[in-house]
Every structure is written in C-alpha cells, then in structure tokens.
Amino acid sequence: MSSDRRRTPLITSSDEQSFEAIFKRYYPLVYQLAYRCTGRHDEAEDVVQEVFLRYYRVPPQATSDGEQRAWLCRVATNLSLNALRTRQRRAHHEEEAGEMRQQKMSGDAAQSNPEQQVLAAEQAAFTRAILAELPERQQTYLLLRSVGLSYVEIAQATGVAPASVGALLARAEREFRRRYHERATARKAE
Amino acid sequence: MNERQQEKPNNQCLDMGLLVSLRDDELSASELAQARAHLATCPDCAADERGVAGTGRDVYDLLAALGPLADEIPDSATVFAAIHTRLDSGSEHEEHPETLQVVAPRYAKSNRRRRYGWLAGAAAAVLIALLLLPNAGALAYQFLALFSVQQFQPVSVDPQSFSSDLISSLRDFGNMQVQYETVPASLQHPTQAQARQWIHFPLSLPSRLPAGVGQTIHFTLLGSADGTFTFNVAKVQAYLAQSGQSGIRIPAQLAGATFTITSDTGVVIHYAGNCRLGRVTSLFCTGGTPFYAAEIPSPVVQATGKASLKDLRDFLLSLPRLAPELHSMLQQLDLEQGIVPLPVPREVAAQQITVHGAPGVVLVDNSLKVGGLIWQEHGIIYLIASVTTSSMDLLDTANSFA
Numbered sequence: 115m116s117s118d119r120r121r122t123p124l125i126t127s128s129d130e131q132s133f134e135a136i137f138k139r140y141y142p143l144v145y146q147l148a149y150r151c152t153g154r155h156d157e158a159e160d161v162v163q164e165v166f167l168r169y170y171r172v173p174p175q176a177t178s179d180g181e182q183r184a185w186l187c188r189v190a191t192n193l194s195l196n197a198l199r200t201r202q203r204r205a206h207h208e209e210e211a212g213e214m215r216q217q218k219m220s221g222d223a224a225q226s227n228p229e230q231q232v233l234a235a236e237q238a239a240f241t242r243a244i245l246a247e248l249p250e251r252q253q254t255y256l257l258l259r260s261v262g263l264s265y266v267e268i269a270q271a272t273g274v275a276p277a278s279v280g281a282l283l284a285r286a287e288r289e290f291r292r293r294y295h296e297r298a299t300a301r302k303a304e
Numbered sequence: 305m306n307e308r309q310q311e312k313p314n315n316q317c318l319d320m321g322l323l324v325s326l327r328d329d330e331l332s333a334s335e336l337a338q339a340r341a342h343l344a345t346c347p348d349c350a351a352d353e354r355g356v357a358g359t360g361r362d363v364y365d366l367l368a369a370l371g372p373l374a375d376e377i378p379d380s381a382t383v384f385a386a387i388h389t390r391l392d393s394g395s396e397h398e399e400h401p402e403t404l405q406v407v408a409p410r411y412a413k414s415n416r417r418r419r420y421g422w423l424a425g426a427a428a429a430v431l432i433a434l435l436l437l438p439n440a441g442a443l444a445y446q447f448l449a450l451f452s453v454q455q456f457q458p459v460s461v462d463p464q465s466f467s468s469d470l471i472s473s474l475r476d477f478g479n480m481q482v483q484y485e486t487v488p489a490s491l492q493h494p495t496q497a498q499a500r501q502w503i504h505f506p507l508s509l510p511s512r513l514p515a516g517v518g519q520t521i522h523f524t525l526l527g528s529a530d531g532t533f534t535f536n537v538a539k540v541q542a543y544l545a546q547s548g549q550s551g552i553r554i555p556a557q558l559a560g561a562t563f564t565i566t567s568d569t570g571v572v573i574h575y576a577g578n579c580r581l582g583r584v585t586s587l588f589c590t591g592g593t594p595f596y597a598a599e600i601p602s603p604v605v606q607a608t609g610k611a612s613l614k615d616l617r618d619f620l621l622s623l624p625r626l627a628p629e630l631h632s633m634l635q636q637l638d639l640e641q642g643i644v645p646l647p648v649p650r651e652v653a654a655q656q657i658t659v660h661g662a663p664g665v666v667l668v669d670n671s672l673k674v675g676g677l678i679w680q681e682h683g684i685i686y687l688i689a690s691v692t693t694s695s696m697d698l699l700d701t702a703n704s705f706a
Contacts, residue, residue, distance in 0.1 A: 138380060141384075150371065153370065159383060163383065166387050242370065256363065257367070279325075280321035280328070281320065287360060
C-alpha cells in the first residue's frame with residue numbers, strides 16, 4: 115500500500131457507498147459461486163469476505179459492469195478452488211495418518227427431514243466429487259457458466275478468447291457428463 | 305465460415321462448440337442465421353444439437369442442485385459488517401502505527417495470528433496428548449481404565465517434530481477413528497445462557513482480568529468427540545521391520561486391543577473490546593488486550609479390549625527407536641498418580657503453580673510476550689491465555705474463576 119493511501123482514511127464515505135453498492139449487487143453471485151464450489155457455508159463466507167476485501171484493497175481496472183463481475187467471479191473461483199485443495203490435502207493427510215473423520219449430523223437440520231437431507235447431501239457430494247476430478251480450468255468454465263456468466267464474461271474471467279468459450283464449455287460438459295455416468299453406473303453396480 | 309466452426313469431413317457440419325454457443329444464445333446474428341440454415345438441412349447436426357441441449361440440461365441441473373438455496377445465503381448486512389470490521393481492524397494498525405508502538409510495541413496486528421500460533425499449537429498438542437496418550441488414574445480397573453487428569457507435567461518438545469512423530473506413531477501402530485459432534489451453526493457462537501445450557505458442567509468466569517482486557521465476552525462451543533484407537537499388529541510388525549527392530553516381541557494381548565476416548569462439549573471464551581459475529585465460524589474481535597479462556601471436560605479413556613493402558617505404554621517404552629520426544633512424554637505419564645505430560649515448545653518457559661489448590665502450569669513466551677496457564681479442577685481442564693508475561697497476573701485471573 116502506498117504511503118499516500120496510508121495517510122488518508124481507508125474508507126471514505128464516498129468509497130464506502132460505492133463499495134457497499136458493489137457488494138450488495140454482487141454478493142449473492144459471489145456467494146453462490148463459492149458455495150457451489152466448496153459446498154460449505156463457512157468456507158463460502160470466508161471466500162466472499164476475501165474477495166471483497168481484495169476488491170477494496172486493490173480494485174480491478176474494470177471499465178464495465180461485465181468486467182467487474184468477471185473479476186469478482188475469477189477471484190472467487192480461484193479462492194474457492196484453493197480452499198477445496200487445502201481441504202482435500204488435509205483430508206488426505208488425515209487418511210494417511212489412519213484417522214478417519216466422520217461428521218455426525220446433529221442439530222435441527224438433521225432432524226427436520228433426515229432421509230431427504232441425507233439423499234440430497236449424498237447427491238451433492240457425488241456431483242462435487244465428479245466436478246473436482248475435472249481439470250481446474252474445466253471446473254472453472256462450468257462453475258462460471260452455472261452461475262450465469264455470459265461467454266464474454268467467462269472469457270474475461272479466464273483469459274481466453276470469447277470465440278473459444280463455446281468449445282471449451284462443450285469439452286468440459288462432455289467430460290463431466292462422461293465421468294458422471296461412469297461413476298453413477300459403477301455406484302449402481304456396487 | 306467463422307472460427308468456431310471446425311471443418312468436418314463433409315466440410316459443412318457444425319462443431320460442438322458452435323452448437324453449445326447456439327444453445328446458450330451466444331452467437332451473433334449472422335452466425336445464428338448460418339447455423340440455422342445448416343441445421344434445417346442436416347439431420348446429423350440437428351441430432352447433435354439435441355444432444356448438446358440434453359447434455360447442458362443434465363450438467364447445469366446437477367450444478368444448480370448444488371445450491372445454495374436463496375434462504376441459505378447469509379444476510380448480506382452481516383457479511384458486510386464482518387468485512388467492514390476487518391477493514392477497520394486493518395486501518396487501525398495502518399493509520400496509527402505510532403500509537404500502536406507505544407501501547408503494544410511488539411503486537412502489530414498483522415503478526416498477532418502468528419504470535420498466538422504456539423498457544424494454539426500448545427493447546428492442540430495438549431488435546432492430542434490427552435486424546436492419545438491416555439492416563440489411567442484408576443489403574444486398578446485394568447480393563448476399564450478411566451482417564452482423569454490430576455496434574456500436568458511440562459515436557460519440552462519441538463511442536464513440529466512432536467506432532468509429526470505423533471501422527472507417524474498413530475499410522476504405524478494402529479487405526480484411529482474419530483467422530484466429532486458438529487455444533488449446530490446457530491449455536492457455534494452462543495450467548496452466555498445458551499453456552500451454560502449446552503455444556504454439561506458449570507461455566508466458570510473470571511472476576512479479575514489482566515489489565516487492558518476488553519470487556520465484551522463471546523463464547524464458542526467445541527463439539528464433543530468420540531475416538532477409538534485400535535492396535536494393529538500387522539502395521540506394528542511392518543514398522544518394526546522397517547525400523548530395524550524386528551526382534552521385539554509384541555505382547556499377545558495388544559493384538560486388536562482397543563482404546564476409546566470420549567471428550568464432552570467444551571467452550572472457549574473470548575474477551576475483547578468489540579466483537580462482531582459473521583456467519584458460522586467468523587468472529588471478528590478488535591480492541592483491548594485479547595484474553596482467551598477454554599473450559600473442556602477431561603476426556604474419558606477406556607481400555608475396552610483385552611489389553612490395559614499400561615500394556616500399551618510399556619510396549620511403546622520398550623521400543624528403542626521410538627521418537628525421543630514421544631518417549632519422554634510416555635515416561636512422564638504417571639499412571640499411578642494421574643500425571644499427564646504437557647508438551648511445551650522449547651522457547652516457552654513452564655512453571656508449576658497451584659490454582660484453587662489444584663496443580664497447574666503457567667507458560668510464558670518472553671520473546672512473543674504472551675502467556676497462558678493450564679490447570680484441572682473438578683474434572684474440567686481450564687486454559688487461559690493473554691498478551692502478558694506476568695505469571696502473577698495469570699495466576700490472579702485463574703484464581704478468580706468462579
């Protein structure tokens with residue numbers, strides 16, 4: 115941070131209003147993206163906070179709403195994938211140590227409609243596992259598209275040519291679907 | 305032909321990328337017209353178009369089902385407040401470096417997390433030690449030995465190598481399964497009344513705090529845990545062979561021996577000038593000298609198989625190549641007196657003291673200017689920590705718990 119910046123209040127009233135407006139506009143999108151990737155509310159909230167803190171501290175050189183949206187989604191995706199990697203590494207280490215953690219379901223949530231909840235949770239975990247198997251670029255394309263980014267925004271977020279997005283999505287979708295069907299068939303056979 | 309079209313053998317057909325772009329309504333008007341014209345005359349491409357539409361539905365329906373539902377998204381005002389607090393917290397340090405120098409020369413906030421690292425590490429090590437190095441105050445019950453901490457004996461360790469050795473030993477000697485009870489999200493940071501209701505022991509609070517500690521109190525519940533360690537002879541044999549200790553005999557009763565541990569819900573109490581609660585795990589506190597207290601029921605350990613805890617300890621101590629720090633820890637584990645080794649980083653000074661007549665250990669890191677105190681009373685383990693090197697201050701606070 116520059117010394118000039120340090121001498122002035124970090125949040126001025128006009129900055130704050132503008133920042134708050136950006137936050138309000140994009141918060142649901144960023145949260146949705148982070149949650150869809152990590153599958154955990156606590157991690158999604160951490161990602162959201164980090165995304166907007168970064169936005170505040172080093173705002174992107176965005177000249178349009180689309181660029182701003184693309185920047186936020188790119189940072190959110192990267193942070194979410196990082197969180198996921200860290201968690202997977204941790205899980206791997208624990209497994210190696212012979213330690214298996216099993217989260218007990220508890221509290222009201224588990225009691226409201228346990229069977230339905232368990233099935234939905236299993237399905238979500240299965241989908242996320244398939245998604246996590248894909249190369250990260252493909253995960254990114256699918257996640258960004260799933261939250262409604264346009265091809266131009268996906269291109270801005272990932273640094274590819276807009277004309278390539280269709281082909282990249284096609285490949286990612288095909289790969290996701292192939293793995294999903296393979297795993298689903300294997301699961302049924304068990 | 306535009307760049308999205310790939311030439312197929314007949315030089316006419318549309319590639320998948322273009323069909324996906326068509327499905328997503330991402331083609332320009334001219335591209336769209338060209339594509340539509342081709343699809344009208346090409347059954348193969350029309351079939352591909354339907355396939356692409358089906359794939360898209362499948363994939364994005366699955367991804368949409370990942371959530372979150374609209375009502376699962378936390379209130380934006382709360383999250384914004386948390387971000388604001390973090391910005392405020394950052395600005396406080398950056399705006400007033402001189403003030404901070406006077407008030408707390410060595411506690412720049414940016415380093416606070418790292419500075420408290422050893423405390424967290426020590427606390428974790430204590431819990432691991434309590435969980436994995438079971439004591440047997442009631443050794444008379446050879447096969448139903450109940451763990452009850454009577455006293456801590458500090459043992460100097462390198463936290464990194466110690467935890468690494470501990471994990472290796474777990475892997476080498478058996479299997480550990482742990483089930484954690486998740487505290488409901490709505491109760492992770494409860495009110496005092498909720499905390500009192502949730503824990504199964506009387507909550508104690510200090511009436512005296514070290515100077516400068518903030519007066520806002522926040523509670524965080526620690527879920528209960530049940531663990532089972534199963535001694536695995538095959539793994540131990542492999543370990544012994546690999547480490548050149550093949551000649552050592554494994555006592556027959558240890559084969560498949562199980563040791564269970566149950567740890568009940570505990571609570572962490574955080575004092576600060578001001579705290580704002582984010583969702584789930586996010587608690588952001590600023591202002592005042594930080595002060596933490598943890599109150600955790602002593603874990604209960606049972607030797608549930610055919611071997612006693614003494615059998616396990618004796619066997620481990622008989623291994624000449626057991627990691628030295630683990631060896632020291634086990635040596636300090638006094639099954640008769642209920643003395644539990646307390647792993648303490650080498651740079652931390654440890655001194656045994658008495659709190660409310662019960663033995664405890666005060667820990668001070670003079671380089672980081674932080675200190676803590678741990679003691680056991682009525683089956684509850686208490687741990688306090690703050691930015692102070694004054695053993696007397698810590699002891700005074702500990703003695704004021706009621």
